[in-house]
Amino acid sequence: MDDLNKIFNQQAEKISFDKEHRRKINFNIGRYDAAVVNGKKQFKNLELARKRAALIKHRSIENLDKYLSEFEINFERNGGKVLWAPTANKALTEITRILKRHQVNLVVKSKSMISEELELNEHLQNAGIEAVETDLGEYIVQLAGEKPYHIVTPAMHKSKEDVAALFHEKFGLDPNSTPEEITAFVARKLRQQFVEAGAGITGANFLVADTGSVALTENEGNGLMSFSFPKVHIVIAGIERIIPSLRDLDLFWPLLATHGTGQNLTVYNSIISGPRQNGEIDGPAEMYVVLLDNRRTELLRNNQLRRSLACIKCGACLNACPVYRNIGGYTYATTYTGPIGAVISPHLLGFKQYKHLSYASSLCGKCTEVCPVNINLHELLLYNRFEAVKLGLNDRSENRMQSVAAKMMMKRWRMDFGSGKLKNMAMRMAIKKAWGPRRSLPVFAPKSFRQMWEEQRGGRSQQ
Numbered sequence: 001m002d003d004l005n006k007i008f009n010q011q012a013e014k015i016s017f018d019k020e021h022r023r024k025i026n027f028n029i030g031r032y033d034a035a036v037v038n039g040k041k042q043f044k045n046l047e048l049a050r051k052r053a054a055l056i057k058h059r060s061i062e063n064l065d066k067y068l069s070e071f072e073i074n075f076e077r078n079g080g081k082v083l084w085a086p087t088a089n090k091a092l093t094e095i096t097r098i099l100k101r102h103q104v105n106l107v108v109k110s111k112s113m114i115s116e117e118l119e120l121n122e123h124l125q126n127a128g129i130e131a132v133e134t135d136l137g138e139y140i141v142q143l144a145g146e147k148p149y150h151i152v153t154p155a156m157h158k159s160k161e162d163v164a165a166l167f168h169e170k171f172g173l174d175p176n177s178t179p180e181e182i183t184a185f186v187a188r189k190l191r192q193q194f195v196e197a198g199a200g201i202t203g204a205n206f207l208v209a210d211t212g213s214v215a216l217t218e219n220e221g222n223g224l225m226s227f228s229f230p231k232v233h234i235v236i237a238g239i240e241r242i243i244p245s246l247r248d249l250d251l252f253w254p255l256l257a258t259h260g261t262g263q264n265l266t267v268y269n270s271i272i273s274g275p276r277q278n279g280e281i282d283g284p285a286e287m288y289v290v291l292l293d294n295r296r297t298e299l300l301r302n303n304q305l306r307r308s309l310a311c312i313k314c315g316a317c318l319n320a321c322p323v324y325r326n327i328g329g330y331t332y333a334t335t336y337t338g339p340i341g342a343v344i345s346p347h348l349l350g351f352k353q354y355k356h357l358s359y360a361s362s363l364c365g366k367c368t369e370v371c372p373v374n375i376n377l378h379e380l381l382l383y384n385r386f387e388a389v390k391l392g393l394n395d396r397s398e399n400r401m402q403s404v405a406a407k408m409m410m411k412r413w414r415m416d417f418g419s420g421k422l423k424n425m426a427m428r429m430a431i432k433k434a435w436g437p438r439r440s441l442p443v444f445a446p447k448s449f450r451q452m453w454e455e456q457r458g459g460r461s462q463q
Contacts, residue, residue, distance in 0.1 A: 015331055053373045054310065081289070102231070108200050134193070137156075203235070208248075358384035
């Protein structure tokens with residue numbers, strides 16, 4: 001067992017039996033579940049909407065080069081600049097170069113998982129540039145020295161009491177502060193940061209090819225202020241974020257809002273097509289879009305896995321997954337967690353080191369059922385397992401067990417050999433340790449079906 005797999009199992013064991021953690025997660029996801037039921041009522045035919053979204057994303061991914069080129073041409077026509085980053089290091093170098101050229105010492109950041117993928121905050125800190133998260137959840141985990149726990153809800157693992165204690169420790173607020181009081185405090189504190197920041201960094205929910213636009217959706221207005229106040233706006237987006245047309249947003253924005261938070265539509269929806277134009281009084285003087293590959297083309301190259309690039313990062317599969325709900329976000333030790341993370345992370349970070357994530361699933365199919373763009377997630381998890389076997393990355397003990405099982409099942413007389421009691425004893429000796437202490441082994445019946453069939457037919461059996 002490799003080190004990451006061992007650490008994963010140890011963490012999963014620890015978190016699964018942490019009752020307080022389970023209480024917080026079940027409470028927060030329970031509220032999400034209730035909201036989503038109401039949110040989905042806005043769709044007259046949700047399944048048709050999902051099929052349409054899946055088809056649009058399929059067309060986008062299959063023609064990725066065409067749509068990305070179209071986006072670049074249109075965005076630069078609007079006055080923006082596009083930077084292509086094949087690797088994380090290239091993206092970090094380009095972003096730092098822009099900030100240094102504009103003599104930026106303070107950056108305000110809107111919520112962006114792709115910046116977590118790049119570990120951007122740490123990189124900027126090492127370069128002497130302060131980066132402040134402006135989404136409330138991201139701000140909370142940044143204060144706590146933690147990473148986002150969830151794709152959509154970074155501080156899902158914290159209760160309001162935890163947050164109040166954190167703000168008491170950091171700022172001396174009343175330890176019994178209410179969520180409203182903490183939110184008001186953060187709004188006042190960040191307001192000056194927006195004014196003083198030399199640059200704002202955001203992600204992109206969608207890149208619109210036909211208009212060369214960045215579509216950004218959020219609930220707090222911090223994203224809007226992150227690109228409105230500073231003189232420089234940098235967008236970091238994965239190459240898979242492209243959609244063909246502005247018209248497609250009337251489908252994707254409601255799907256993202258409903259599956260992400262249960263809302264009919266997120267509060268703030270911005271379409272940014274470039275820097276400030278002549279005659280405009282606000283907006284950045286310069287705007288850049290960094291298009292990040294960072295091994296996404298590895299997924300694109302695989303005919304099976306390229307469907308995972310359709311993901312719109314709504315977080316629905318995390319909330320539905322019984323494994324995620326028990327072991328939590330940090331156990332995965334990756335930026336993208338839950339079922340979608342278990343599918344893509346091995347290919348983004350190294351298949352040998354992260355293959356174990358694809359085994360952290362019950363394969364119940366709930367993730368596929370709730371995906372707004374119909375990604376067959378449970379099948380892709382199985383595909384990753386198949387790849388691990390094909391590449392010889394599975395454990396030798398597992399190979400031996402599968403080999404013995406195959407030999408037993410290939411011959412009828414081997415299946416019938418011995419009593420049920422003998423078979424149960426052999427199973428306990430052979431696989432009890434691999435089966436794990438938390439699961440009960442299946443039990444062989446005293447008589448096989450063949451034996452009972454022969455007894456019922458008076459000893460006659462069809463061969």
